[in-house]
């Protein structure tokens with residue numbers, strides 16, 4: 001079967017990406033072939049293509065880790081899956097394609113009530129959100145959670161997940177449009193950090209907070225650390241600003257604060273079964289209305305470079321998917 005893929009021929013500008021059509025082998029004994037209905041577009045995909053991620057894939061490669069679609073062929077040793085079943089999968093690389101072969105053990109069944117585009121868009125953001133807020137921070141009902149970059153993929157998923165956990169959420173972002181999205185996802189307070197100083201604005205709104213979600217980095221991180229009350233936790237998730245912050249240790253000592261690393265990517269590689277259970281949990285919660293992933297912006301596969309540029313250059317609110 002012929003498959004159309006987005007190929008990165010060499011590390012560099014996003015405009016290097018090009019479409020290619022090549023044959024795909026039949027799935028192996030333990031694999032299924034998934035006809036991709038949508039591939040999630042993630043911040044890390046742009047870093048891979050530009051050669052700015054700590055791992056540099058050998059070129060040429062097909063970016064894209066998250067796919068959702070319909071099973072269209074099943075390997076001889078696969079039980080429990082049949083053509084026509086809807087599923088999502090994390091494939092590492094290779095997801096920006098019209099079809100992929102994937103180990104059946106990596107599939108998560110899509111319940112009725114969760115469409116394929118939302119499913120592809122939510123995988124990484126919601127898994128990161130749940131791992132951060134539940135596994136790493138132990139967020140409890142009534143906690144106050146400050147989310148930076150709250151209109152982005154991880155940010156919006158954290159707003160939604162924190163609300164589902166019974167927390168009060170302060171959303172912080174750089175534009176009214178992003179803050180409106182965060183408020184729609186359940187944030188009760190909003191702070192525009194392009195217009196107001198973060199620490200004072202948060203303290204004025206809600207006093208000290210219990211948890212900070214930080215996928216942005218840069219100067220915001222120290223300001224956010226200073227909003228934490230007793231035993232407050234700063235979740236270090238990413239550096240979308242491109243700047244890795246340095247923190248004054250006295251601000252960690254004060255109020256017995258904790259700085260907590262979040263490396264969901266590393267954890268899922270060593271905890272495959274727990275990660276599979278985590279994915280099943282977020283998918284079930286999205287299908288039965290406990291979580292509310294927003295519909296992503298859809299781009300055709302041919303516009304992968306534009307989708308990644310819109311994400312990396314801060315033009316997107318929420319998530320994007322590529323639709324083959």
Ligand SMILES: NC(=O)c1ccc[n+]([C@@H]2O[C@H](COP(=O)([O-])OP(=O)(O)OC[C@H]3O[C@@H](n4cnc5c(N)ncnc54)[C@H](OP(=O)(O)O)[C@@H]3O)[C@@H](O)[C@H]2O)c1
Nearest residue numbers: 043149152153154173174215237238239240241262264265
């Ligand atoms: N640790 C983990 O396990 C893990 C898992 C998934 C993702 N991540 C990382 O988390 C970060 C965020 O991912 P995401 O999917 O949420 O990305 P995203 O959708 O692009 O959101 C990132 C947010 O960062 C803010 N930002 C501030 N300065 C920026 C800049 N110079 N360029 C781009 N964005 C900027 C933007 O919000 P404002 O404009 O409102 O500031 C944007 O909404 C990335 O670094 C990603 O690699 C880490």
